[in-house]
Amino acid sequence: MRRLIFEFLAALLLLPMSMVSVLATQEATPESPFSDLGLPTLDITVTADAYEGIPESIEAGRYLVTVSVTEGAGEFGGGVAFIQPSGMTGDEFIAMLQELLGAPDESGVGVAAATPVDGGAATPADEGGEMGGVPPFFFESKLAGGTYAPAGESAQVVLDLTPGDWVAWGDDPGSPQAPVAFEVTGEMPTELPEPESSATHTMGEYVIEVTEGEVVSGQQVL
Numbered sequence: 001m002r003r004l005i006f007e008f009l010a011a012l013l014l015l016p017m018s019m020v021s022v023l024a025t026q027e028a029t030p031e032s033p034f035s036d037l038g039l040p041t042l043d044i045t046v047t048a049d050a051y052e053g054i055p056e057s058i059e060a061g062r063y064l065v066t067v068s069v070t071e072g073a074g075e076f077g078g079g080v081a082f083i084q085p086s087g088m089t090g091d092e093f094i095a096m097l098q099e100l101l102g103a104p105d106e107s108g109v110g111v112a113a114a115t116p117v118d119g120g121a122a123t124p125a126d127e128g129g130e131m132g133g134v135p136p137f138f139f140e141s142k143l144a145g146g147t148y149a150p151a152g153e154s155a156q157v158v159l160d161l162t163p164g165d166w167v168a169w170g171d172d173p174g175s176p177q178a179p180v181a182f183e184v185t186g187e188m189p190t191e192l193p194e195p196e197s198s199a200t201h202t203m204g205e206y207v208i209e210v211t212e213g214e215v216v217s218g219q220q221v222l
Contacts (some may be wrong), residue, residue, distance in 0.1 A: 032064075032156060033219070033221055034158055034195055037064070037158075037193040037195060038193060039061075039062055039063060039064040039158065039193060040059070040061055040062075040063055040064070041063065041065075041066065042054075042058070042063045042064070042065045042066070043065075043066045043068070044065065044067050044068070044080055044168070045067075045070065046067060046068070046069045046070065046073050046077075046080060046177060047070050047073060047177070048070070048072050048073050048074060048176060048177075049176050049177060050177055050178055051177055051178070051180050054168050055182060056182055056183065057182065057185055058161065058183070058184055059184070059186045060161060060162055060163045060184050060186045060189070061160075061161065061188065061189055062158060062160050062161075062192045063158070063160075064157075065080075065146075065147070065156065065157050065158070066154060066155075066156050067079060067146075067147050067148075067149055067155050067156070067157070068149070068154040069152065070151070071152045073151050076150075076151075077149055077150040077153070078148070078151070078170070078177065079146055079147055079149065079171065080146050080147070080168050080169070080170065080171075081144075081145065081146030081168070081169060081171035082144040082145065082146055082166055082167070082168055083141055083142070083143055084141060084143075084162070084164050084165065084166050084167075085137060085141045085165070086140035086141045086142075087137050087140070088137065088165075089165045089181070090165040090166060090182065090183075091165075093167050093179075093181070094167060094169075097173050097179065100173065101173055101174065142162070144159045144160060144161060144166075145157060145159045146159075146171060160188070160192070161184045162188050163184050163186060163187065163188065164184055165181065165182075165183055166181070166183070166184055167180065168182065196221065197213065197221045198213050198214070198216070198221050199212065199213035199220070199222055200212035200213055200222075201222055
């Protein structure tokens with residue numbers, strides 16, 4: 001039913017979070033591989049139910065984002081991803097998530113109503129039922145990426161935030177952290193620093209492969 005839609009959507013959205021252009025998991029006292037790039041910074045704290053440190057407005061550009069996860073965020077830690085929804089504002093995107101998830105159940109997680117998504121292709125589901133497809137706007141939305149860290153640790157990612165309305169969220173409609181809408185203003189700079197990477201991952205339909213460099217143990221830049 002509709003809940004399966006969101007599980008599928010969440011699986012798709014996890015891809016840009018976990019295979020971002022530049023990613024480095026940090027130790028307790030890290031030496032950042034990005035410190036010499038001179039990038040503007042965005043520091044975000046992930047708590048059990050919120051994102052702290054995201055401004056209402058920010059200039060367009062390439063950012064060094066540091067995500068710190070509190071001990072109380074949960075045993076599996078937490079993360080944040082950035083989406084620029086197509087055809088709607090950030091507030092409208094958040095309202096859509098709240099409407100589709102419906103009222104919370106006993107576990108505190110929203111339960112979606114079993115009705116089809118407008119514009120989605122019907123797909124066979126449990127015992128011959130039908131469910132709506134992934135909402136069409138998703139395929140035209142911009143996914144900047146994001147990163148994740150275990151509880152009590154932090155991670156960094158370098159990503160591009162282009163002008164327009166954006167939403168920082170948990171990459172999953174059922175995430176306990178409330179999504180945050182913010183505006184990116186101005187114009188994208190024409191010259192952007194490019195970090196040196198350990199390996200290049202190339203992604204296509206049903207394929208992720210290392211096309212340059214090598215993935216080894218320890219901290220590295222992808």
